[in-house]
Amino acid sequence: MLIVDAIATLLGGALLLRFWMQAIRVRPPSSVAQFTFQLSDWLVRPLRRVVPGVGGYDWASLIGAFLIVLLATSVLFVAGWTVHAVLMQALQRFLQWILYGFMALLVVEAIFSWVNPHAPLAPFVRALNEPLLSPLRRVVPLVGNLDLSLLVALILLQIAQLVLGMLFSGL
Template sequence: MLHSIFTMIVNAVASILAGVLLLRFWMQVVRVRPPQSVGQFVYQLSDWLVLPLRRLMPGGRHDWASLVGAFLIVLLSIIAILGWQTNFDFKLIFLVSLERFFEWICYGFMATLILEAVFSWVNPHAPLAPFVRALNDPLLRPLRRIIPPLGGVDLSPLVLLILLQIAVRVVGALLFGVF
């Protein structure tokens, strides 16, 4: 029972930290400026890791320190959860970390898609709505070229949700099926 509580706490803390680092990376990739409250939250929660990593790997067009930091958080959480159980099989820990990292990336995209859908139904003029729309636009734009709106309803977010779920399953199968 204590192990499950420990696992829950580690997963909660790691998913928040890694999620913030992934959001920081994605905001720079799509070149969207966050609202002040979101920006302060993201930067204050992640600067402790990103700034030292930037000394080791200076960024160019992308904030690689944020992406590497997110992976390090995932890796450390897996080591904390599985490390003492598996006689520290680094290959297994690394594969589980890769899978978890990819899952969290996809789950982050799924969360922003769901947020955008909620904003479009409840309050399309909410202060965060343009920010969330800008985060999703690079992923939805190619699908919107292929899938036209049906009766004024944009089905591309639903298609992207399904594709992201398929990607999570395929990557998991490939990582653990091959190795």
Template sequence: MFYEMLNFVVETVTGIYAGFLLLRFWMQALKIRPPSALGQAIFQLTDRVVLPLRRLVPGFWGLDWASLIAAYLVAMLVYLFASLWTGQFYFPMVLVLALYRLLQWIIYGLMALIIIEAILSFVNPHAPLAPIIRALNQPLLSPLRRLIPAVGGIDFSPLVALFLLQVVNRLLAVAFPQLIYYTM
């Protein structure tokens, strides 16, 4: 019982922190400058981990790889903690599970951004965060918007994007157990 509660707390805290790291990566990849308070908060929360990593892993192709690698390292720490706690430590499996968790965080983050944009479009389309959320979703939704026209003024591309992200998530859930099997 204690392990489950501790594991829940660790996974929640690390998931939120990794979400900030991934949001930092995505904002820098899209060259989005959020409002000063939001941007400062995200960068201040993640600078402690990203800046030392940036000395080892410089950004190239216009991407901040240190943020992405930091998110992967956070996922590795979660699984290292869990494997050491349970006494079932096998490093290749930790690497694969951390990659799976990172991909899950990316998918859930994209889904959250799409849901937030959909809610904001109904509740308050002129909210200060709406343009930033729209810009973060643009690379994912604009190809779908070209394929799926709005029907009666309703944009169904977020719904299709959520469906496709769920499909990718399910495919990963099927593929990764087999990959873990081959690492053992």
């Protein structure tokens, strides 16, 4: 189960990253683009025939990520789970992947800002985080020239994780 989970998380993460990059119109560095597209093209290209991009969003990538988590979660059928329970578990894990992905991007940006703010990937990661951080920067003031919006975003994402856990524990 651990190997299936690790592979599913890697594939799902690549698909979610692909969706997010296209949703916010961020051009990735060639190394990131090559990794992401090579890892996910086998699923996205066939899905695009069925699910076209609408409104500027790459729905095939997002649906592909959900299909990956659903496939990985379907192992629970063996344990006797019902279809409804497996679907709810897959939805919860999918939403957790999204929240953990945002958290990871924020942590990477914090590390870049401390270690090497001029690293080649730093502007890319900053651009990926900008839609999350810009609304917070309007509300959270600088404290001694220190931008705490990143910390606030991490706390809000953790609260979202807790709420998600509570929502799905009652189902």
